[in-house]
Amino acid sequence: MSSNGNNGHIPFVDLVTLHQELEEELVSVVRSALRTASFIGGPFVTEFETNFAVFCDAKHCVGVSSGTDAVRFALMAAGVQPGEIVITVPNTFIATTEAISQAGARPEFVDIDERTYNMDPVRLQELLETECSLDRETGRPFHRRLQKTISAVVPVHLYGQMANMDPILGLARRYNLIVVEDACQAHGAEYFSSKENRWCKAGSMGHAAAFSFYPGKNLGACGEGGAVTTNDAEIARKIRMLRDHGQSKKYYHDVEGYNGRLDSIQAGMLSVKLRHLPEWNRKRQEAAHRYNEMLSSVGGIIAPYEPEWSRAVYHLYVIRVEDREGLQKHLADAHIGTGIHYPVALHLQKAYEQLGYRLGDFPVTEKAALEVLSLPMYPQITQEVQEYVIGKIQQFFSKAEVMGPQCRAVAPAV
Numbered sequence: 439m440s441s442n443g444n445n446g447h448i449p450f451v452d453l454v455t456l457h458q459e460l461e462e463e464l465v466s467v468v469r470s471a472l473r474t475a476s477f478i479g480g481p482f483v484t485e486f487e488t489n490f491a492v493f494c495d496a497k498h499c500v501g502v503s504s505g506t507d508a509v510r511f512a513l514m515a516a517g518v519q520p521g522e523i524v525i526t527v528p529n530t531f532i533a534t535t536e537a538i539s540q541a542g543a544r545p546e547f548v549d550i551d552e553r554t555y556n557m558d559p560v561r562l563q564e565l566l567e568t569e570c571s572l573d574r575e576t577g578r579p580f581h582r583r584l585q586k587t588i589s590a591v592v593p594v595h596l597y598g599q600m601a602n603m604d605p606i607l608g609l610a611r612r613y614n615l616i617v618v619e620d621a622c623q624a625h626g627a628e629y630f631s632s633k634e635n636r637w638c639k640a641g642s643m644g645h646a647a648a649f650s651f652y653p654g655k656n657l658g659a660c661g662e663g664g665a666v667t668t669n670d671a672e673i674a675r676k677i678r679m680l681r682d683h684g685q686s687k688k689y690y691h692d693v694e695g696y697n698g699r700l701d702s703i704q705a706g707m708l709s710v711k712l713r714h715l716p717e718w719n720r721k722r723q724e725a726a727h728r729y730n731e732m733l734s735s736v737g738g739i740i741a742p743y744e745p746e747w748s749r750a751v752y753h754l755y756v757i758r759v760e761d762r763e764g765l766q767k768h769l770a771d772a773h774i775g776t777g778i779h780y781p782v783a784l785h786l787q788k789a790y791e792q793l794g795y796r797l798g799d800f801p802v803t804e805k806a807a808l809e810v811l812s813l814p815m816y817p818q819i820t821q822e823v824q825e826y827v828i829g830k831i832q833q834f835f836s837k838a839e840v841m842g843p844q845c846r847a848v849a850p851a852v
């Protein structure tokens with residue numbers, strides 16, 4: 439069985455094959471940068487920004503140094519002030535909340551939907567209606583226990599699937615909230631908005647959206663990188679300043695900013711890869727559908743759920759299983775790489791002890807954190823490799839049947 443040239447190992451993500459396929463084009467970007475000494479800003483960055491804005495159906499794209507900076511700059515430029523609350527989910531990578539804190543705000547969580555693993559709009563509504571009073575001056579919710587104003591919400595399009603944006607945007611309009619999409623895992627994902635009666639791209643629906651180009655992402659740099667997309671010219675202008683030491687023109691600093699630019703060589707490489715992204719996303723979707731079909735005959739597993747309003751791009755293919763550790767070990771013994779996204783919910787991380795959350799505060803996220811397992815997923819994965827992975831999963835469950843019933847299908851969280 440071929441395993442993508444990795445000595446019999448099936449990697450969780452295969453970044454080697456992809457870069458072998460594009461090696462000549464990528465090296466020519468480096469050569470061109472060396473010959474023109476174009477390292478910061480310049481045509482590579484502008485060209486990528488123009489093309490990525492088109493890809494996302496957004497009016498503007500501003501390249502920045504990482505996805506974390508993209509979330510932070512988007513919040514700051516959209517108007518979040520120090521001391522305010524920004525709502526997000528506890529089922530995300532810590533960068534989401536780091537960026538909120540770095541913008542001077544306090545993260546507050548609402549639980550996720552148990553099938554999509556993304557923000558549950560019903561929980562958001564509950565928080566706004568039951569724990570807040572309306573501040574008549576700002577039209578914004580005032581959190582009574584925390585004694586702070588809520589100014590923004592950050593829905594995270596986790597695993598490559600968009601959050602249920604219509605109800606989230608509806609609540610944001612009602613409560614005058616800024617919406618920054620964390621689209622760091624969702625380049626090219628789509629959402630069918632019943633309100634607009636059309637499919638909308640990740641990065642085009644909120645006031646602004648953040649993307650990461652960390653190498654393993656659907657669109658990844660050969661190093662660090664990120665971008666903000668927005669339809670608001672003023673937000674784009676502010677982010678251009680923030681990423682470049684607050685300069686409106688060279689050595690004229692309107693505000694204190696950051697060194698948060700997108701590197702030119704990375705931008706050039708991202709332009710090369712962007713041309714392949716639609717095809718890569720299509721291959722991920724095909725691979726996901728193959729997994730779904732193969733898994734339909736395996737009891738004990740919950741496959742990813744894609745609602746009718748979603749076209750996910752499967753940054754990750756995340757299944758759920760009660761004996762997650764057992765299955766992960768069984769696959770590791772067969773040299774199959776897997777991941778856990780994420781093993782500890784953010785509200786229970788040591789870094790957030792001071793926020794005072796407890797086990798039980800966000801039960802849907804907490805249960806998912808014990809059961810989610812990400813299977814190998816990348817555009818070049820073959821049917822043969824997937825059959826091998828599923829075969830090993832089947833083997834795990836047939837062994838479990840002989841040994842006892844500890845691998846039952848997981849019960850839904852309450």
Ligand SMILES: Cc1ncc(COP(=O)(O)O)c(C=O)c1O
Pocket residue numbers: 504505506507509530531533534594620622623649650651652663664
């Ligand atoms: C959901 C989410 N938000 C933010 C980030 C931060 O992106 P970066 O690593 O480029 O700073 C990531 C990256 O892993 C992410 O997955």
